[in-house]
Amino acid sequence: MKKIHIIGLGLLGGSFALAAKKIYPELEITGFDSDSGNLDLALDMQLISRGLAVPDKDTDIVILATPVDTLFALLEKTLDQVGENTLVMDFGSTKDQLCRQMSQHPKRQQFLAVHPIAGTENSGPRAAQADLFDGNVMIICEMEKTDVHLKGMAYEIFDALNLRLRFMDPKDHDLHLAFVSHLSHATSFVLGKTVIDKTADERNILDMAGSGFTSTVRLAKSSPEMWGPIFLENKSNVLEAFDSYIEHLTAFRKKIAEDDIDGLKADMREANRIRDILDFKE
Incomplete structure (x- = not known):
């Protein structure tokens, strides 16, 4: 070569x-x-x-x-x-x-x-x-x-x-990437926009931003020129991922609204399993 x-x-x-x-x-x-x-x-x-x-x-x-x-x-x-x-x-x-x-x-x-x-x-x-x-x-x-x-x-x-x-397979690739990559970028963009809309004074964002917010919103710094086309090219899979995410987010919100502490803890323990998966991957 x-x-x-x-x-x-x-x-x-x-x-x-x-x-x-x-x-x-x-x-x-x-x-x-x-x-x-x-x-x-x-x-x-x-x-x-x-x-x-x-x-x-x-x-x-x-x-x-x-x-x-x-x-x-x-x-x-x-x-x-x-x-x-x-x-x-x-x-x-x-x-x-x-x-x-x-x-x-x-x-x-x-x-x-x-x-x-x-x-x-x-x-x-x-x-x-x-x-x-x-x-x-x-x-x-x-x-x-x-x-x-x-x-x-x-x-x-x-x-x-x-x-x-x-x-x-190309179809499997696009479906899996919608959940493990495209969804995380989309939700990071939305989280960044939500916080910016709520907090007019950008200094307040910087003063209160801890490591949790910083790591979660990191992907919101990604290029719109690159990610906009990705969301549309993989539209059907991204929408499926969004629907699933919104369903889980709505259920989580409902548990908070109803003071369902046991339900909240159960959901979070279920989500904690991702740690074992990622640790194994690394």
Whole structure:
């Protein structure tokens, strides 16, 4: 592997560039970002060596790390541009619709649908971290539809980055992510807005914000440009997650209203089980 091209030079794209350069010092990394400021910054930070609107024909892997609502058109365009020995991967947080849209593409075998379960609430090239992917999960969908030799390059770099591979059906991926990722981001945004609306004096928020509030609302600092499209692309699953969450929240509210201390404690003990699950995962 000699050359990688990254489209979208924010947190994920930039972090992948840093990690790949650390492991493969001789690797040439080119890139592009529709935000000229991000592109200039990525060049200044030496995340990429050259800014290219179109990847070179001899590029081994092209990575698409842009908002999910841009991926279908960008993926089609990119596949049309690359040579027959180039693999194209997307880092999008939704997979079902994209995989269905790409099912009949003549170069479908050159596409690998992946989703790194890694990130922070920060965005842009300055948010890039060389160790962002280390030890985390990379979900791969419909791997059987990708050329075996091309996806071998991806597996090689995933292994070098210490990523743990998980293979999922695109529909299952989107449903599960709606509950464990998309819902948590949405509720964090709503919590942040609720507190801001209630407290006109922002200093009061800062003065009274403890670690519980800070950790719970952390995701509200995430990029609306990235998360707005995710909520709409995964609309049906996100709404299902919301319905379940609202049902549980309403039941919890009812127990408070009725002074049902035993019911409250029972619900909280049930929720405490998440600690064992997360401890086991870690």
